[in-house]
Amino acid sequence: MGDAAVIAAAQLNRLGFTAFFTRRGDRFDFSPEQPECDENLRHLTRITGCPQPHQAIQTHQCGALWCAGDGSMHRVSADILLSDAKRCAVAVRSADCLPILLADVRLHRVAAIHAGWRGTAAAVACIAVRALLARGSRVEDLYAAMGPSIGRCCFRIDTATAQALCAHTAAAAQYIHPADGSQCYADLAAINRLQLRLAGVAGQQIEQLGDCTYCHPSEFFSYRREGAQAGRHLAVVATP
Numbered sequence: 001m002g003d004a005a006v007i008a009a010a011q012l013n014r015l016g017f018t019a020f021f022t023r024r025g026d027r028f029d030f031s032p033e034q035p036e037c038d039e040n041l042r043h044l045t046r047i048t049g050c051p052q053p054h055q056a057i058q059t060h061q062c063g064a065l066w067c068a069g070d071g072s073m074h075r076v077s078a079d080i081l082l083s084d085a086k087r088c089a090v091a092v093r094s095a096d097c098l099p100i101l102l103a104d105v106r107l108h109r110v111a112a113i114h115a116g117w118r119g120t121a122a123a124v125a126c127i128a129v130r131a132l133l134a135r136g137s138r139v140e141d142l143y144a145a146m147g148p149s150i151g152r153c154c155f156r157i158d159t160a161t162a163q164a165l166c167a168h169t170a171a172a173a174q175y176i177h178p179a180d181g182s183q184c185y186a187d188l189a190a191i192n193r194l195q196l197r198l199a200g201v202a203g204q205q206i207e208q209l210g211d212c213t214y215c216h217p218s219e220f221f222s223y224r225r226e227g228a229q230a231g232r233h234l235a236v237v238a239t240p
Helices: 010-014 036-048 117-121 124-133 159-168 170-175 188-198 223-229
Strands: 006-008 018-022 053-057 064-067 073-077 080-083 089-094 098-104 109-115 142-146 156-158 176-178 183-186 206-208 233-238
Touching: 006 036, 010 018, 010 142, 010 206, 018 036, 018 098, 036 233, 053 064, 053 080, 053 233, 064 073, 064 124, 080 089, 080 124, 089 098, 089 109, 098 124, 098 188, 098 233, 109 117, 109 124, 109 233, 117 124, 117 159, 117 188, 124 142, 124 188, 142 188, 156 159, 159 170, 159 176, 159 183, 170 176, 170 188, 188 206
Parallel strands: 053 073, 053 089, 064 080, 142 206
Antiparallel strands: 006 018, 018 233, 080 109, 089 233, 098 109, 098 142, 156 183, 176 183
């Protein structure tokens, strides 16, 4: 893809999809206070050859939106965007939350998932898999790429959050480790990988890319490190 600000999802690209995660650099915020983001998006599509992606209002929940045609910003709430249309791209924004890209290699369907801790507690990745299966996909045909997110090293949470992460997936407890007092450290990526595996996606078909967004300030934006002014990365996947 030829740009240092992009991390290619190698496995999905080898399978014929266009899939990548952006690094720190251009911002892709959904905010009237960041008008340059539109130009950044146009630049991104030029350097990657990817169609303009569909995006939506992200609310850390599990709403799903099927997309087709030219990409746009949809004024609806959805943390899962999906498409089975030819040469159609879907995207989610993140700055510590985990972006997940899914692709069905048989039916050429794709999904982009925004998995923060609330979405993870509700098993948003499993909901996305079920949305694909409901339209005829098979789990054996699904491949996933998980992008940069806050790591176990830095994702400090309280006991209530830890309990919420384990409520849907009891086995998630193995990825939550005591810190001090009522605090814990959680491995968001590992919990989502576990949920994808429980949904039937084969382990060798799940790729993990990128480092901890919090402890690599030169490479990634981080909401926890920079607060509300933090930029947003974009995770994009397009059908062939």
